[in-house]
Amino acid sequence: MMGGATYPDLKGASVFITGGGSGIGAALTEGFCAQGARVAFIQRRDASAFCDEVAERTGNRPFFQPCDITDTAALKTAIARAAEAHGPVTVLVNNAANDQRARTLDIDEAFWNDSLNVNLRSYFFAAQAVIPGMQAAGGGSIVNFSSISYMMADTGYVPYIASNAAITGMTRSLAREFGPDRIRVNALAPGWVLTQKQKDMWVTPEALANHLKMQCLKDSIDPEDMVGGVLFLASRSSRMMTGQCLVIDGGVVVTG
Template structure:
């Protein structure tokens, strides 16, 4: 069951990677609130949009986009605002946690990983903030991960980007707080999306991770909806520059 956030009804929401994994759950969650959702993704999401339209009576606006193409990314934000009204809720969800050996990384791979996991997040914010200023405020949710908090091995560029997202989030919160723009980070734990199941989940690895969680249930994409809606809603109107962790209690912050 998801709480109702009345101020999200009719809000213009933009989500990166909103057609699969956690992002698809977020699109579903915002539509359930009556929000107008636009999202981007690399793969065609027409069937997902059909499903959402049948479920909610409102079709999300899908734009195919590689978020490493900064010019195109900015164009999609402008298109979303033209279609649904000024984007006042931005959710930077898209990421890629491709595993890599530090000793085998070349500059091209470094640049690609940073482009997906950090650069696109910054430029989406840059594109959305002027409209939010004109609208009198807005909310940005930048997805990070607990991977850097855990010091996980196997993907150091990904963890570096996650840590960078936190620093960027805090600075943007300070920069644009006077404009009533709130910027927060959300750090999920190991969410068992289909991609994770197909590529990384093993029985032994999952058991070891669950042993570190305070709560012993696996995290599913829908478990991230409530926290995202909370950060995007005016219910959290005095919360900014923070990192909300949803991980079943692996890292205990504070």
């Protein structure tokens, strides 16, 4: 894990991360543990060995629960158990996603629904589950992972792209509704992060070279590059920032 800023207010904070045992999520789990946060995370695959590794590196063991985020009842139960273990969740990171590719004319209703259930519906119901605890605690921070894919008008995974566009709209709406409760809701849109899944399935020398041409910064993006932005959005250092979409993509999408 690369060095970075320390956020004292995150020490002891109750943090819940979806998909926190692999890819970007694993980097986030370790990043929050290194801050001294009380971290709970879920994913479908067993993550016991990963928890051992994080505990060895940071001295802080995360609380793992196996869960399919498309099972809303199970998702809410996992959040409730995390609150029992660590206190009301005051930082939620909706990270889990599936950017499965499919040709538009081949997508059927089942594929469409499955994609939105993972990439959008779970985000809403996770937020809904933590908000009452955040209200009681006097505030909190929700970070919803989006993607620059919808800003680029990319192709090959329409349900995923549609979900990420919707996430930014949902983020703004929740920020407006729950701002009076001091609950901040922001989105984070990564560029092409070279997780192991991306390397196994889609990264080729040609594809990576073409993408790096679009970046202002010519280094490839690693999962650890997302940690600083999420920690900032979770901490009181960003206390007056809400309803925003923070882009970390090496400069592919230049806004303003």
